[in-house]
Amino acid sequence: MNKIRIGTRNSPLALWQAHEVESKLQGLGFKTEIVPIVSSGDKNLDQPLYALGITGVFTKDLDIALLNKEIDIAVHSLKDVPTQLPENIQISAVLERDFPEDVLVRNNDAEPLDLEVLKIATSSLRRRAFWLKEFPETEFTDIRGNVQTRLKKLDEGIADATIFSLAGIKRMDLDINYEQIPFLLQAPSQGVVAIASLSDNAELNESLKSISHKETEICVTIEREFLKTLEGGCTAPIGAKAEMLDGQIRFQGRLCSLDGKNCIETDEIFDWNDSENFGDKIALKVLENGGRELMEEIQKSL
Numbered sequence: 560m561n562k563i564r565i566g567t568r569n570s571p572l573a574l575w576q577a578h579e580v581e582s583k584l585q586g587l588g589f590k591t592e593i594v595p596i597v598s599s600g601d602k603n604l605d606q607p608l609y610a611l612g613i614t615g616v617f618t619k620d621l622d623i624a625l626l627n628k629e630i631d632i633a634v635h636s637l638k639d640v641p642t643q644l645p646e647n648i649q650i651s652a653v654l655e656r657d658f659p660e661d662v663l664v665r666n667n668d669a670e671p672l673d674l675e676v677l678k679i680a681t682s683s684l685r686r687r688a689f690w691l692k693e694f695p696e697t698e699f700t701d702i703r704g705n706v707q708t709r710l711k712k713l714d715e716g717i718a719d720a721t722i723f724s725l726a727g728i729k730r731m732d733l734d735i736n737y738e739q740i741p742f743l744l745q746a747p748s749q750g751v752v753a754i755a756s757l758s759d760n761a762e763l764n765e766s767l768k769s770i771s772h773k774e775t776e777i778c779v780t781i782e783r784e785f786l787k788t789l790e791g792g793c794t795a796p797i798g799a800k801a802e803m804l805d806g807q808i809r810f811q812g813r814l815c816s817l818d819g820k821n822c823i824e825t826d827e828i829f830d831w832n833d834s835e836n837f838g839d840k841i842a843l844k845v846l847e848n849g850g851r852e853l854m855e856e857i858q859k860s861l
């Protein structure tokens with residue numbers, strides 16, 4: 560059997576995720592090699608993502624390496640992967656989801672202020688809008704970089720707190736305090752590690768399929784369908800969470816205006832046998848119930 564070359568970004572979180580995939584592949588008997596690729600997402604630290612105007616800033620360089628056959632698979636955080644994939648690239652497997660929620664991390668030196676008066680560092684449109692929905696007066700500042708960089712900036716005092724995906728904190732085994740903020744509905748496919756490969760690499764894709772976690776796959780498929788149908792290529796504050804409960808799926812979705820004042824929400828339980836195109840159907844319903852106007856308004860102001 561040939562060695563599988565595992566492409567990854569070189570941040571500590573990305574490398575942890577690549578090693579997780581590596582151990583699954585070794586479990587199947589494959590030899591492996593980790594190939595870190597420097598991504599343009601790491602070089603453009605001075606601007607927020609939406610201002611870069613590129614889909615897939617985090618995935619672009621790994622896509623190129625895949626297409627050039629410098630690597631056999633690319634390991635991604637699925638929430639950073641655009642819903643529109645490049646030609647001949649597919650998501651062939653996902654690992655089991657853990658800790659999908661967002662949490663608040665405070666600057667330890669700042670006063671222990673109430674949530675409504677915190678100054679928060681985040682560049683995520685979703686986190687801003689969903690927070691503003693709850694606490695409309697909150698002040699925000701941009702923050703970029705990997706988890707460690709962001710913690711350092713927080714320590715330097717750029718804000719009272721920041722917001723992280725709990726999955727990132729757990730994977731890095733960081734010894735920091737965090738607070739649950741359940742009102743901040745997660746990003747679609749947050750907390751999920753995904754393996755991308757060339758669509759025409761049938762033999763490898765068969766092996767990858769065998770390590771894919773089926774429940775996670777069903778849930779993220781719904782979440783990403785919802786995202787894809789809503790956004791149509793434009794970034795917006797969108798949250799989506801599908802979870803399995805004894806043969807049923809609960810789906811929560813949300814689209815908000817940038818200031819969080821105007822939100823369309825959905826919360827449904829359905830049989831998982833009916834899950835085909837479910838995300839798509841729910842998104843169409845949201846679009847019909849005012850979502851289309853909201854998306855137009857967001858597009859105009861970005």
Ligand SMILES: NCc1[nH]cc(CCC(=O)O)c1CC(=O)O
Pocket residue numbers: 636637638639722723724725726727748749750751752
């Ligand atoms: N966009 C950054 C990003 N992409 C994936 C994760 C963490 C892992 C995950 O949530 O899947 C993070 C960090 C964060 O949001 O705090």
